[in-house]
Amino acid sequence: MEALLEESARSFAAVAPAADYWSLRLVAERRSALAVRQDVLLPPSTTVTTGAFVTVTRSGGTGYAATSDLSPAGLAAAAAEARTWADLTAGHSLVAPAEQARSAHRGRYETPMAQPWDDLSQDARIGLLQDASRALKVDERIIDWLAWLVGRQVSTLLVSGDGAHILQRFHFIDPGLRAVAHAGALTQVRTGGGARGSRQGGLEQLELLDFPAAAPRVAEEALALLEAPECPTGTTHLLLMPSQMTLQIHESIGHPLELDRILGDERNYAGTSFVTPDMFGHYRYGSSLLNVTFDPTVAGESAAYAFDDEGLPAERVHLIRDGILQRPLGGGASQARAGLPGTANARACSWDRPPIDRMANLNVEPGNGSLDDLITGVERGVLMDTNRSWSIDDSRNKFQFGCEYGRLIEDGTLGPVVRNPNYRGISATFWRNLDAVGTGLEVHGVNNCGKGEPNQMIHVGHASPPCVFRDVEVFGGAGS
Amino acid sequence: MKDYFYHLAHVLTADLEDGEVLLLAFDGEESDFVRFNHARVRQAGTVVRRSLELDLVEGARHAGGRVELSGDAAQDQPLLAALLAELRHQRRHLPEDPYINYAADGPSGDHEVAGALPPREQALETIRGAAAGLDLAGIWAAGTLHSGFASSLGQRNWHTRASFNFDWSCHHAADKAVKANYAGLTWDPALLEERMATARRELDLMAAAPHTISPGRYRAYLAPRAMRELLSMMAWGGFGMKSQRTGQSPLLPMSAEGARLAPMVHLAEHNGRGLEPPFSPEGFAIPSRVPLIDGGLYAESLVGPRSAMEYGQPVNAAAEFPASLDMAPGELPAADVLEALGSGLYINDLWYLNFSDRSRARVTGMTRFACFWVEDGRLRAPVNVMRFDDTLFDLLGPRLEALTRERELLLDAGTYGGRSSHSHLLPGALVDAMTFTL
Known part of the structure; x- marks a missing residue:
């Protein structure tokens, strides 16, 4: 794939428009998807896409054009179209030319990997999924069950009029298991085996995600939820497992800290933020136990990279240190507009969308208590595992989240399973009630982070230990 | 675009082996996108996209793929030939698919929904003029969408629509x-200016000191945009045959236990509105209208080709999710809404809905743009955002007092993966209680 990208970049250089700055981002992707539902192989799918995104800045305006025609004529037409948009928006642009992100960097990145996707034949992958499917059907009350495995290879090449040349090659793997248990009027769903978010790497990631070994547990837990009582209603301690911390970090730290939201770009769609520019450097976001990093270096985490999609080098930085807000998630243009330091997080979901401020790998740093220590430290509370429902206001403050699986905690020990566990709170106060942070860093992510106009859905990584929060409003389903 | 697609179909089907069937589905667009913040241009550009899906079938064995076409035969044909060879190799190693289902003798036909779109310069100039002095954020999207189907059995279908949003x-x-939208097929700058003037009047109301309501139950009027959000939750697995048969529909209490909504609730999928292709990616003709809720009772499910085979039902949908939802009007004149509401909440928009308990259709979400506290039939103040948590069975069941006589056609501004052509035709709803929690 890289040869095509390099050839296209050379073609473009010959037709690049006269401009203050231009960039060409080329993307080539190959995706193979397999799934077995109820022991029947769903139609396998192979997707091959290539495309180019051209940006031109000149005379005070900036425009873009995205095309899948990588011929010299196709790239020249895209360059002309981007130039037309630059001229049309000159004098009307929100972002001054001096604030536009530019890159002259040169570099490479490739996902570290022990066992490439192609080491396993398609027959062997299908066999793996059929075994997983059979292992999910443990009872007649499991009325639907699914096992899937997706491999994705993405190559990007960014070149610019300033001399940038950045080639990055990513390998993603995305397995999952899902069991649907049903009895009477009640349905409960349990997922596992990596079902929440893709990982970077090869087949070696499967074992780390307990795929497909988790299948019987996933199904048994779905059945247990059918028999379980509703999560009780009350204000209590809440122990969130990493599979739910992912969502909690994503919605109530990640999105509020996106600098383009703070600058108002998202007000018509994804929303604004309760965070304002004056808060950085002193605002108490959480208790002193809260440390949050933007970390593109964590192996296996989905959004690891060396450069963002505008060519800014990526490095690990603290966004929140000892509970105090340090810096936002803002790429080069947002940093210039706001006059704030940021991160290398201008990302595009594909070749046909412009880069915007996104989360990448956004992690809560580990503390010093084992999971047993955390449980022992709770007199009464609820443990919640694996997100299934998410809702938060457009300033990213008032939230309500629901999980697949809950356990009561009584006198420092794990108690019965509870179903439909939900909780609600307010971001601005919730993190200040962070009471304990566990050891270890469990890597998860979100594959469907939606944002931007035009809309973009992108994958992000979140790693976290389990954490305990105090004084949280919890409740169950139905009429509770 | 159509000629190119049909040309590719001709070339690819000419090289099939004996016994093979090739299905081709095309999805493309030429779209302008201009993003605004503070009434200035944040990002502007054009996207040209041409996706082709292939399904290579022999008996009950098949393998599928998707490629992004360049639009240039010299580039595309070698790529497609390589993919076909790969699919042919894959297919030989696959088991038979018991639920494979495609149109063997579907009708061919071309449809063009003609639009009158403005030149991009004119659109930007009109927006700039109308937005003078406003702090405006938003997106202009305009262009042409294309869908096509072709099979080696000879069927050919094409659907093109030009629109702006x-x-x-x-x-x-x-x-x-405050939120506003002007979308359609035929551009009229006077209509945009009229809607901008309405937004300015609403914005004046937002300047009043906001009212904060305490958690509890309030009478509420849900304008059509807010209804769209509620009904989208109902549609999320609610009407699909597969979700019904696997116990995952939030409307299972209706189909399995006889639960019902208010008798004034009538919902239908109305493909005949013409914005969506009248054929599925497998070549099936889609009926003009499928009743989903009739007089408050569950009517029919949406059945895609695969479910049709699995559950022995006829195909009546391209996907098991409404794309052209239609809710019947009620009898409340829109002009009388405030008087009928009396005191309570006038809710223009809801935001970020999700299930608190999917099995019982219990939904939570937030108020967002231009929601007002109403007393004695008059808008008094904007309300600070509040979270609601209620079941759809309550809100659209015993608590539903009236639906408005007038309906609003809402064209989806969504652009995930491409510009959406989904739409809703909905009335507003007056409910005697809505539960707010946070």
Whole structure:
């Protein structure tokens, strides 16, 4: 794939428009998807896409054009179209030319990997999924069950009029298991085996995600939820497992800290933020136990990279240190507009969308208590595992989240399973009630982070230990 | 675009081996996108996209793929030939698919929904003029969408529609803002200016000191945009045959236990509106209208080709999710809404809905743009955002007092993966209680 990208970049250089700055981002992707539902192989799918995104800045305006025609004529037409948009928006642009992100960097990145996707034949992958499917059907009350495995290879090449040349090659793997248990009027769903978010790497990631070994547990837990009582209603301690911390970090730290939201770009769609520019450097976001990093270096985490999609080098930085807000998630243009330091997080979901401020790998740093220590430290509370429902206001403050699986905690020990566990709170106060942070860093992510106009859905990584929060409003389903 | 697609279909089907069937589904667009913030251009550009899906079938064995076409035969044909060879190799190693289902003798036909779109310069100039002095954020999207189907059995279908969608909000301060939209097939700058004037009047109301309500139950009027959000939750697995048969529909209590909504609730999928292709990616003709809720009772499920084979039902949908939802009007004149509401909440928009308990259709979400506290039939103040948590069975069941006589056609401004052509035709709803929690 890289040869095509390099050839296209050379073609473009010959037709690049006269401009203050231009960039060409080329993307080539190959995706193979397999799934077995109820022991029947769903139609396998192979997707091959290539495309180019051209940006031109000149005379005070900036425009873009995205095309899948990588011929010299196709790239020249895209360059002309981007130039037309630059001229049309000159004098009307929100972002001054001096604030536009530019890159002259040169570099490479490739996902570290022990066992490439192609080491396993398609027959062997299908066999793996059929075994997983059979292992999910443990009872007649499991009325639907699914096992899937997706491999994705993405190559990007960014070149610019300033001399940038950045080639990055990513390998993603995305397995999952899902069991649907049903009895009477009640349905409960349990997922596992990596079902929440893709990982970077090869087949070696499967074992780390307990795929497909988790299948019987996933199904048994779905059945247990059918028999379980509703999560009780009350204000209590809440122990969130990493599979739910992912969502909690994503919605109530990640999105509020996106600098383009703070600058108002998202007000018509994804929303604004309760965070304002004056808060950085002193605002108490959480208790002193809260440390949050933007970390593109964590192996296996989905959004690891060396450069963002505008060519800014990526490095690990603290966004929140000892509970105090340090810096936002803002790429080069947002940093210039706001006059704030940021991160290398201008990302595009594909070749046909412009880069915007996104989360990448956004992690809560580990503390010093084992999971047993955390449980022992709770007199009464609820443990919640694996997100299934998410809702938060457009300033990213008032939230309500629901999980697949809950356990009561009584006198420092794990108690019965509870179903439909939900909780609600307010971001601005919730993190200040962070009471304990566990050891270890469990890597998860979100594959469907939606944002931007035009809309973009992108994958992000979140790693976290389990954490305990105090004084949280919890409740169950139905009429509770 | 159509000629190119049909040309590719001709070339690819000419090289099939004996016994093979090739299905081709095309999805493409040429779209302008201009993003605004503070009434200035944040990002502007054009996207040209041409996706082709292939399904290579022999008996009950098949393998599928998707490629992004360049539009240039010299580039595309070698790529497609390589993919076909790969699919042919894959297919030989696959088991038979018991639920494979495609149109063997579907009708061919071309459909063009003609539009009158403005030149991009004119659109931008009109928006700039209308937005003068406003703190505006939003997106202008305009262009042509294409869908096609072709099979080696000879069927050919094409659907093209040109449209525009300007979706925007005007902001007073912090999260106090109003939402507006002007979308359609035929551009009329006077209509955009009229809607901008309405937004300015609403924005004046947002300047009043906001009212904060305490958690509890309130009478509420849900304008059509708010109804769209509620009904989208109902549609999320609610009407699909597969979700019904696997116990995952939030409307299972209706189909399995006889639960019902208010008798005034009638919902239908109305493909005949013409914005969506009248054929599925497998070549099946889609009926013009499928009743989903009739007189408050569950009527039919949406059945895609695969479910049709699995559950022994006829195909009546391209996907098991409404794309052209239609709710019957009621009898309340829109002009009488405030008087009928009396005191309570006038809710223009709901935001970020999700299930608190899917099995019982219990839904939570937030108020967002231009929601007002009403007393004695008069708008008194904007309300600070509040979270609601209620079941759809309550809100659209015993608590539903009236639906408006007038309906609003809402064209989806969504652009995930491409510009959406989904739409809703909906009335507003007056409910005697809505539960707010946070």
